[in-house]
Amino acid sequence: MTLALKDVELRVGAETHVYPTRLELAARGFNILLGPTLAGKTSLMRLMAGLLRPTAGEIRFDGHDVTAVPVQKRRVAMVYQQFINYPHLSVFENIASPLRVERVPGSQVKSRVGRIAELLRLNALLDRRPSELSGGQQQRTALARALVKDANLVLLDEPLANLDYKLREGLRDELPRLFADRDCTVVYATTEPAEALLLGGHTATVDEGRITQFGETSSVYRRP
Incomplete structure (x- = not known):
């Protein structure tokens, strides 16, 4: 584009x-x-x-x-210099949030989040909350949310x-x-x-x- x-x-x-x-x-x-x-x-x-x-x-x-x-x-997807993640959601749900808004079917949400999480080495962290992540992991989560949106x-x-x-x-x-x-x-x-x-x-x-x-x-x- x-x-x-x-x-x-x-x-x-x-x-x-x-x-x-x-x-x-x-x-x-x-x-x-x-x-x-x-x-x-x-x-x-x-x-x-x-x-x-x-x-x-x-x-x-x-x-x-x-x-x-x-x-x-x-x-459009935008990532800021601050770590902007939803503190009450798991890493999985943070990444999935734009797909939930778009009402993407659950099976597609799981596969798309899994693919992006693997790319950004977040697979083992999907059940954690942002407060349990390092700064780099939090920013990778924000990047994953931008990338999953296509x-x-x-x-x-x-x-x-x-x-x-x-x-x-x-x-x-x-x-x-x-x-x-x-x-x-x-x-x-x-x-x-x-x-x-x-x-x-x-x-x-x-x-x-x-x-x-x-x-x-x-x-x-x-x-x-």
């Missing part, structure tokens, strides 16, 4: 959070939003997801205007930022493998140029609500 922002702008009162932006992102590979904290990366992601409505411009999925389509009617747009908003160095390195190495066979557009926000380079794909640099550069990640890294 291609994702296109056509002169998308976001104003809140007298403040401009996202200046008019034109950007086209393709499926396969990572699309990186690289910039400092408060640069506008999260605002761009929330616009892409449908959590915010742009003040001006259009958002298109595969050429179709979805600007006014509410988030619950889009096939979304055509996956937004990862600094998903590894709150992990220690070793856990961050391990999960970052896993991410390209997790999305290698999925026909979806992946957008990944980070403040770290080295992380963008490791993930590859294409990078848009973001600063004060503006896209300042866009291209293959290696080219952006060499010629900032």
